[in-house]
Amino acid sequence: MYNFEFVKPASVADAVAALGEEDAQALGGGQTLIPTLKQRLAAPSKLVSLSGIAEMKGVSAADGVLSVGGATTHGTVAAEAGAYPALADLASHIGDPAVRNRGTIGGSLANNDPSACYPSAALASGATIVTNAREIAADDYFQGMFTTALEEGEIITAVKFPIPEAANYQKFLQPASRFALVGVFVAKYADGVRVAVTGASEDGVFRWSEAEAALSKEFRGDALMDLKVDPANMIGDLHGTKEYRAHLVGVLTKRAVVAAG
Numbered sequence: 001m002y003n004f005e006f007v008k009p010a011s012v013a014d015a016v017a018a019l020g021e022e023d024a025q026a027l028g029g030g031q032t033l034i035p036t037l038k039q040r041l042a043a044p045s046k047l048v049s050l051s052g053i054a055e056m057k058g059v060s061a062a063d064g065v066l067s068v069g070g071a072t073t074h075g076t077v078a079a080e081a082g083a084y085p086a087l088a089d090l091a092s093h094i095g096d097p098a099v100r101n102r103g104t105i106g107g108s109l110a111n112n113d114p115s116a117c118y119p120s121a122a123l124a125s126g127a128t129i130v131t132n133a134r135e136i137a138a139d140d141y142f143q144g145m146f147t148t149a150l151e152e153g154e155i156i157t158a159v160k161f162p163i164p165e166a167a168n169y170q171k172f173l174q175p176a177s178r179f180a181l182v183g184v185f186v187a188k189y190a191d192g193v194r195v196a197v198t199g200a201s202e203d204g205v206f207r208w209s210e211a212e213a214a215l216s217k218e219f220r221g222d223a224l225m226d227l228k229v230d231p232a233n234m235i236g237d238l239h240g241t242k243e244y245r246a247h248l249v250g251v252l253t254k255r256a257v258v259a260a261g
Contacts (some may be wrong), residue, residue, distance in 0.1 A: 008049040008135060009109045012056065012157055016132050019153040026050055026155060028107025029073065031099055055105070056157050064163050070106025070130075070156040077105060086260070087125075090117050090185070091173065095178050106156035114145045114206075114235070115179035115198060117171065119205040122159060124167070124185035124196035130158040145162035145204040164189050166219075168260035170252040172199075174239055181239055182248040185206075186256040192216040200245040202233050211253055221254040 009015040017092065018024055022176045025044035027033055028051070034043045050056060061083035068077060080090035094100055094117055109129060122129070122138045129136040134157045141149045141154035150156070164187040170185040180199035187194050193215040195208045214223040231246035240248075 004044060005046040005048065007046065008052045010052050010054070012053060012132050012155065015050060015053060015155060016153060018046070019155070021046060024048055024153075026110070028071065028110070029103040030107075031095070031103040032107065032111045032113070050104075050106070050155065056155075057211055058155040061163070065163040066163055068105055068159045068161070070158055071104050072106075073092055073101055074103050074105070074108075075100040079217075084161055084163050084167070086164075086169055086185070086187070087121055087161060090121055090169040090171075093117075105159060109141075109159065110148065110150060112142060112146055112148050113179070114201070114204045115174070115177075115181070115183075115199060117169070117180055117183055119184040119194040120180075120183050120198040121161070121169065122196075123205050123207060125161045125164065125192045125196060126187075126189075127162070129156055130160060131156055139207075142205050145152040145202065149203070155230065162189070166260040168256040170256045170259070172248050172252060176198075180251055182245050184249060184252040184256050186215070186253060186260055188215070188219055188260065193219060197249050197253075200229075200234050200249055202235055208249065215257060219257065219260075221258045224250060224254050224257070 022044040027047045027049045049070045054071045058069045059080040060067050066084045074091045074094045077130045081088040081219045108116050127138045129141045136149050167187040171180045174181040183198040185196045193212050195211045198205045229249045231242040231245040234242035234245040236242040
């Protein structure tokens with residue numbers, strides 16, 4: 001590691017002010033940033049911790065929407081998001097207990113790792129990403145691998161999830177990292193079905209529109225029987241070929257539909 005200044009503001013306004021200073025970077029749970037600092041892949045002169053901002057923590061449900069504060073840990077989402085069981089279940093299987101007790105939903109979405117779980121939940125739910133400056137629809141928020149609509153110094157203060165009629169998340173675990181080799185989140189709403197895939201594509205999280213169309217007509221696993229994902233843009237690495245990941249997308253989507261009922 002190296003020397004840097006550490007500040008822990010108690011309000012969003014103070015955090016935004018601190019991030020406005022030169023070479024400052026936000027610190028959520030630190031599950032991605034701290035290893036990055038250790039490897040000298042980033043070297044900000046100031047870290048602005050968001051863990052002391054009470055208004056950015058907690059889970060609540062009202063009028064069919066589950067709201068999660070940006071600084072809420074995965075463990076808290078798992079324990080308190082009972083109004084949206086599929087999201088709570090997803091959170092309960094992120095990493096290990098140490099990761100779940102430190103990592104935050106806002107940090108995960110801000111980093112937008114191509115194999116992270118939360119991006120698929122946000123995209124499949126048609127969630128709204130709330131920042132200190134605006135609200136961003138999930139369809140507009142995710143813009144590619146490790147890329148989002150966030151501007152410099154912008155903080156995710158909350159995420160609003162419309163609660164679906166039925167939903168399920170299926171993850172094929174990469175055992176070493178516990179990230180998703182492929183993960184599929186399916187959410188059924190009155191106006192249709194949304195399917196989001198993580199871990200599979202070189203473009204990051206994406207919606208599988210063909211599956212959405214088929215499932216919106218008939219919410220059964222058999223509705224996917226004749227559908228296949230094009231492997232061209234899939235990730236190919238030592239853990240799995242492009243074709244293998246494309247095949248897993250179909251398998252996991254069917255499992256999610258069956259589990260969602």
